[in-house]
Amino acid sequence: MARYRCIMEYDGENYSGFQIQPNAVTIQEITEKALSVLFGCDTKITASGRTDSGVSAKAQVIHFDAQTDIPDNKIPYCLQQILPDDISILTCDKVNDDFHARFDAKAKTYSYKILLTNINRPLYKKYYQYPYKINIDLLYQALDKIKGTHNFKAFMSSGSDITNFERTIYDISHLQNKDCITIRITANGFLYNMVRIIIGTSLDIARGKLDISVLDKMFETGDRSFGGSTAPAHPLTLEEVFY
Amino acid sequence: MARYRCIMEYDGENYSGFQIQPNAVTIQEITEKALSVLFGCDTKITASGRTDSGVSAKAQVIHFDAQTDIPDNKIPYCLQQILPDDISILTCDKVNDDFHARFDAKAKTYSYKILLTNINRPLYKKYYQYPYKINIDLLYQALDKIKGTHNFKAFMSSGSDITNFERTIYDISHLQNKDCITIRITANGFLYNMVRIIIGTSLDIARGKLDISVLDKMFETGDRSFGGSTAPAHPLTLEEVFY
Numbered sequence: 001m002a003r004y005r006c007i008m009e010y011d012g013e014n015y016s017g018f019q020i021q022p023n024a025v026t027i028q029e030i031t032e033k034a035l036s037v038l039f040g041c042d043t044k045i046t047a048s049g050r051t052d053s054g055v056s057a058k059a060q061v062i063h064f065d066a067q068t069d070i071p072d073n074k075i076p077y078c079l080q081q082i083l084p085d086d087i088s089i090l091t092c093d094k095v096n097d098d099f100h101a102r103f104d105a106k107a108k109t110y111s112y113k114i115l116l117t118n119i120n121r122p123l124y125k126k127y128y129q130y131p132y133k134i135n136i137d138l139l140y141q142a143l144d145k146i147k148g149t150h151n152f153k154a155f156m157s158s159g160s161d162i163t164n165f166e167r168t169i170y171d172i173s174h175l176q177n178k179d180c181i182t183i184r185i186t187a188n189g190f191l192y193n194m195v196r197i198i199i200g201t202s203l204d205i206a207r208g209k210l211d212i213s214v215l216d217k218m219f220e221t222g223d224r225s226f227g228g229s230t231a232p233a234h235p236l237t238l239e240e241v242f243y
Numbered sequence: 244m245a246r247y248r249c250i251m252e253y254d255g256e257n258y259s260g261f262q263i264q265p266n267a268v269t270i271q272e273i274t275e276k277a278l279s280v281l282f283g284c285d286t287k288i289t290a291s292g293r294t295d296s297g298v299s300a301k302a303q304v305i306h307f308d309a310q311t312d313i314p315d316n317k318i319p320y321c322l323q324q325i326l327p328d329d330i331s332i333l334t335c336d337k338v339n340d341d342f343h344a345r346f347d348a349k350a351k352t353y354s355y356k357i358l359l360t361n362i363n364r365p366l367y368k369k370y371y372q373y374p375y376k377i378n379i380d381l382l383y384q385a386l387d388k389i390k391g392t393h394n395f396k397a398f399m400s401s402g403s404d405i406t407n408f409e410r411t412i413y414d415i416s417h418l419q420n421k422d423c424i425t426i427r428i429t430a431n432g433f434l435y436n437m438v439r440i441i442i443g444t445s446l447d448i449a450r451g452k453l454d455i456s457v458l459d460k461m462f463e464t465g466d467r468s469f470g471g472s473t474a475p476a477h478p479l480t481l482e483e484v485f486y
Binding site for chain 2: 089
């Protein structure tokens with residue numbers, strides 16, 4: 001038996017998220033089935049973390065244990081014959097037995113794409129097509145205020161059994177090209193829907209629906225109801241996992 | 244009756260090209276049906292030119308004649324309720340009766356996206372995922388040689404009744420970001436599959452399958468058989484039409 005570490009890319013559009021669950025097609029299930037076919041025995045994977053329904057990944061990291069004669073650098077090409085078109089194993093390397101994709105992850109970067117438009121744009125389907133006029137400076141001010149170490153309980157949707165809500169956002173960067181804005185958030189960890197609530201609340205502030213002072217209230221009280229909307233899932237992409 | 248000029252965006256993936264034809268769903272047909280519903284009478288459109296099956300457009304230009312009380316700047320929003328998600332009218336303006344989307348077009352810019360990769364990349368479906376090792380300098384040299392005024396007959400697929408094959412390519416630019424290459428070609432006109440043959444032949448040169456001297460042979464003889472492959476349609480996008 002050896003341990004393998006893979007980087008995988010997937011388009012989450014047609015999946016009910018990463019993590020295996022009954023009565024829904026998930027990325028974990030499809031990937032485990034492909035590995036089980038390739039190695040001829042049940043193979044389970046562990047990811048750096050789950051991604052939600054509709055969320056994509058450019059570099060999700062997983063590990064699994066397997067016994068095989070296939071050289072590790074050939075495994076991605078073999079899996080390509082089995083996996084569907086929207087899931088791909090980009091790299092595969094043998095690693096030490098004690099490597100753990102989830103426990104060893106130190107930080108992650110997610111990106112979120114926004115297109116400011118009030119008319120349907122067929123070629124920008126992976127963007128959040130946002131129809132409201134916004135004050136861009138206010139958007140960036142809000143994002144700036146969210147950086148750092150905070151109690152992010154108010155930035156979490158219910159449905160998680162986590163009890164420690166402190167996270168550190170190392171960086172929030174924004175790249176703007178005309179009406180397209182790409183926001184990248186790097187943190188030591190993310191709560192359930194945290195990025196989507198950060199984006200939704202910041203946009204609500206930038207369009208004048210909420211005052212920027214709600215952010216302090218959210219940090220102080222941990223009360224989700226002070227926050228803004230939860231932005232849609234499809235523009236969210238896991239960009240990198242740091243070890 | 245007034246004449247209207249529209250800029251439209253579409254994802255060509257699910258259509259048999261722009262131009263109306265029997266037994267196939269085309270962008271022209273769907274757009275004319277939507278306009279006919281909106282105005283309550285048969286409405287025909289004229290585009291700057293057809294785009295082939297699978298080809299997309301960020302700024303196709305069309306004109307049509309209609310009699311309506313709807314203000315021209317409201318027409319895109321009305322059509323949004325009728326058109327499918329992959330076709331959109333971005334702008335609509337009343338113009339002089341003598342404006343003609345095809346005859347008045349002076350030049351067009353197409354873009355073509357290449358991703359150099361030998362493994363499936365789910366999040367780059369609009370790219371030509373090119374699995375061969377290439378000499379990038381040679382790719383750019385080939386594209387450079389194609390610039391200018393030439394007899395482009397050898398860069399045309401059969402199935403067109405055109406007799407004048409001289410075109411002028413004003414510019415071919417390339418933007419590279421790691422393994423992603425975006426090529427933009429601006430010309431006073433394009434023959435059937437011309438961009439796709441330019442890209443396919445230049446890539447064949449860059450991977451060493453063809454010598455760069457084939458370009459001269461193609462210009463001199465007008466013989467398509469000297470050229471390389473026809474690159475796939477889906478990464479090709481009409482970016483701009485100049486009047």
